[in-house]
Amino acid sequence: MAAPRLFRPTARLLSSRLASTPLRPAFRQSACAPSVLRSRGYATEGGPKEVTVRDALNEALAEELESNQKTFVLGEEVAQYNGAYKVTRGLLDRFGPKRVIDTPITEAGFCGLAVGAALAGLHPICEFMTFNFAMQAIDQIINSAAKTHYMSGGIQPCNVTFRGPNGFAAGVAAQHSQDYSAWYGSIPGLKVVSPWSSEDAKGLLKAAIRDPNPVVVLENELMYGQAFPMSEASQKNDFVLPIGKAKIERPGKDLTIVSVSRCVGQSLNAAAELKQKYGVEAEVVNLRSIKPLDVETVIASLKKTGRLMVVESGFPMFGVSSEIMALSMEYGFDYLTAPAVRVTGAEVPTPYAVGLENMSFPQEDTVVSQAAKLLRL
């Protein structure tokens, strides 16, 4: 009976992961102080501040719960336990059990309940402990949430946000380590965002909650503890990022690297190494949004550099990178000076042993070597 529970993230797993990160004090701070108060503090102090992705998400949730009474958070262990990954930490204390709701471990049921509440006019924020478990509920996300507005001829909107960690996680094997970007990204009626940095996390989650359509927010467990500088503007409670706009994280002229979520960081490190090793300037595009996809930014960058590489951690077949490469054929073929390439997850159920796991997902040296090959360096 207890065995399946062990596979869900446990407190022990979480604390060991946190202990290994030097940024724990920042996390602690968020746990104690209400986010909005703290962000007000930042605003008066002025200037950028280091904030973890976890805290940025927590702040986004707190601000939206504060400003919109129709929003509520539900999911497994989001309330009393403060969230399996502590993203919802402190929300129960602050907003009470009406707005922060622990559910039974029945994804199809509580996801369907969230969608139903959205059809009835509320703005639910449905947390999946991880998106691996959302497969139990994917019918509700696609058939009930994404399609209803269209099927009803526009009379029945569904303002619901689905969020949780997605994709690569460390040492959890095949059933708990899969990227669903392509799955949700293919569905008309859904919007899908996937943040990398803390600003991404806060701005995209707030945009998702405010968007009147069903939005899937694909976070990454391994990013939660990472800290990023947040600008003064992004610390304010009116900070929202537009869904469907990519961000050029690093300008360059020799190669376009399009990436998303955790792979953006890897791509940036790879770009730095390419510069150092070969003097090459790679432009790194952080997609931020899977659907709608910012075709314009990708193609503009491709036209500038003439070379395209996509880095993401999904399975290779029929994936996000497949889509971007197809778009590059349709809109950018004449500008490419070399065939576009992709670095993706391997076509294998994620293995447990670390050496094999490393071979299953993009690593920085994979990106560097593929780029060197593409550029014939």
Add this chain to the structure above:
Amino acid sequence: MWTATRATLLPLRAHRSISRRGLAQVADISNIPPENDKKFTVPIPDTSFETYNFDPPAYSVETTKNELRQLYRDMTMIRRLELAADGLYKERKIRGFCHLSTGQEAVAVGIEHAISREDKLITAYRSHGFTLMRGGTIKSILGELLGRRDGIAHGKGGSMHMYARSFFGGNGIVGANVPLGTGIAFAQQYNDTDNVTINLYGDGAANQGQVHESYNMAKLWNLPVIFGCENNKYGMGTSAERASAMTEYYKRAQYIPGLRVDGMDVLAVIAAVRHGREYVKAGNGPLLYEYATYRYAGHSMSDPGIAYRSRDELQQQRANDPIGNLKTRLVDWGVLTEDEAKSIDREVRNTVGQEVRQAEQMPAPEATPRILFEDIYVPGSEPAQRRGRTVDETWY
């Protein structure tokens, strides 16, 4: 509140034939007033309900002559609507799926007459009658079935996807609408409204896991929902007995009180739902109702409905027709004469005939990208582009 179960081990069909015999015994017209809008009480057979941890409703319904006639008219209207759909389908004017509810009219009509416009209702794919009762017009429903621009969902939804105020469809995935209905009830509780959600599904869906997940959350959080299993004896072409380990669907959420209602008797349905609505509104938590009914047609238009049941059975069930049932009583009670019934029939037939013609006159949606791509997203929040079949057909 937790009364003993009214023990009965009678199989459903036996239960129904008893209820039919019971009808004749309860005719009591002594208290029927001459005024059309004056309230009085009519009895319903004492075989109308079977309970599970639940006090049965009173075996009578307060009503008026006008309402009784309206019940007859509403059920006749649904019957005619379905027959019109049947005809249009056979003329190949309706495409794809079309699930008819002939035989089950008393459930849709009885529920509507027991709830308010602010109460919410959600059902599965056998939804034409509910759409009509929730305020959809005949022509908007037929227009939708015909795939017309002025159909109730502008020709985007078809038979299974029609919506109206306080009506959440029309849902095509067996069982998936039950968590949705539970969420609608959750929203009612969240907004502190004094209303209930009628959450309907079939005997086939009753075996779905997410239906049981919904029972659990509804009871856990005391949600104002009346689950309703419309047991028409067959989940598609498989009989309830061949699909369910236990066919007493009103007992299947063991911790939720249940009631089996004679779903062929519109007055019993009204009595049951009014009673349940008060119980739920008083904060007592969810209920699980089973409406014992019967589908005359096949599962869908592609199913003649004879491979898995005998003609004898069908004939026997048709003798227990919900419309005929009510008419017999209304005539017995002097509420309606045979002539008046015939004139209602004629008026309904003419109305539906007219609306069929109007629906057929409706234009189809223009086959343009603007119409094709509209309403995928809420207006004002659409992506910059939606891709068509080719890059050239991309819609900006």
